[in-house]
Amino acid sequence: MSKPDVMEIVNHLVEEAKMLLKDNFKGLYLHGSLAMGGFNPDKSDVDILIVTYHSLSSEIKSKMAKLFLKCSNAPFPIAVSFLNERDLSNWQHPCPFDFHYSEFWRERLEEEVDPHSVSGYDPDLAAHITIVNHQGICVAGESIKATFPNVPREDYLSSILGDYRDCLENLKEDPVYSVLNMIRVYWYLKEDFISSKYEAGEWALESMPDEFIPAIQKIVGKYSSDANDPTDIDFTKLYDLRDYIDGEIQKLLT
Template sequence: MEKRKWSEEPDGVNCRPEWAGGGYAFCEEVLSGVTAAAGQILGQALTGVYLHGSLAMGCFNPDGSDIDLILVINREMTDREKRLFMEEVVKWNCRAPQKGLELSVVKEEFCRNFVYPTPFELHFSPVHLKWWQEDPMGYIRGMKGTDPDLAAHFTILRKYGITLAGAAVEEVFGEVPREAYLDSIRRDVENALEDVCKEPVYIILNLCRVAAFVREERILSKAAGGEWGLSRLPEKYHKIIRDALAAYQWDEAKVFDPILAREFCREVLTLIHSDGERYS
């Protein structure tokens, strides 16, 4: 498979012009820094470094998107390697966009022969920064386990992912079963009713893209999910979907009707858990 160029927009969605294909230039220093650090610290153990998420999908917004990475290794990491790498990650996280870096380190065997939930060697996101700062050794020994989210990340990687270093995506990541991907993305929206008033843009667009997969097996970005929702979901919800898209893509300030937002969540969650029978 030929590597996709940054200027291509995989979902055909109108991303903000200065970031469609330009997000890489904005984040290049961070991506290069993390990739170089991984190579220096892990050496031959590093299979590859892979970009997924909004930056790979052509819908990056520096005010609302993070940088999503998966690092693949061919053996377990030592505590020393974890400490050295985390020091670099935290340094580069400070130079990242507002939402920072999110990354997982996964052994190659679990990428090629998928296991669900997927074991990981190390994980970082800004949510866990305080733990690392207060107890580095506890973090190193405790931040290891399994993560259902990796099923969604790997699926996105196989469709949109960009190889930053090492082996090509298709050489490393095996097929993720539909059931695992569906369970992963359903988990991501299971608290939508409780969260929609706090994070309306994320919840509304995420529900749309989960519904797009349930109904049509489409693997979409949040922006493309919103566009799908405008063409497939009831018209009474089109305004809040359009407002979510405007806020996500153009940083337009929007006020969401909490009653309508919760009604939208209930209806789309019903669709999601009925496996797409409604609106078919």
């Protein structure tokens, strides 16, 4: 059986969310690779923000948990955050969220952990909202401009640098994500360009020193395919690349 089209899944989620939220539904928006043109059906998450007019009740959170437990990884993993209008209009960083689902939370939610525990403040939302404003897709509801604030540059930078520092540490565990994410942070600091991981890889092949090109080609190839085997990666070269990028970023930051 072939995979359904990813937008079939998204449109199904729109209808389910509208039915559950009723008049509390303001909109559903895509960010990440699906919005920016780099979606890989074998690897990418479907990144979603759902905005409501008011905070979610405990009953609705429980129903949303059941919905995403059913729909995520069938076949595409879904990462969704629920934000409400009040919190967006009174911007703060880290931004609060009412509910979140990603595969990281699957096991705990399957054990019927209180969905209220999947709420709080997420520094990554500054980056997600910046990308929605820059290149996001409004699938249903009010326009992006009418829904999301302009995130201050310092909040966006704080958000992506937090993830960047994790990538420096996690290069061995997740080389493809880590390298491409380090490159896109470097590109942003160097040229103020907001990119997808795919775009960052293509830019690096044209812009980075020749000594790093074979290693970057390997990473870009793995991102663009369904290959996950790390055994043919030369980590010595990747560590050199990491150190080069970090050195350049530290110069740009100072």
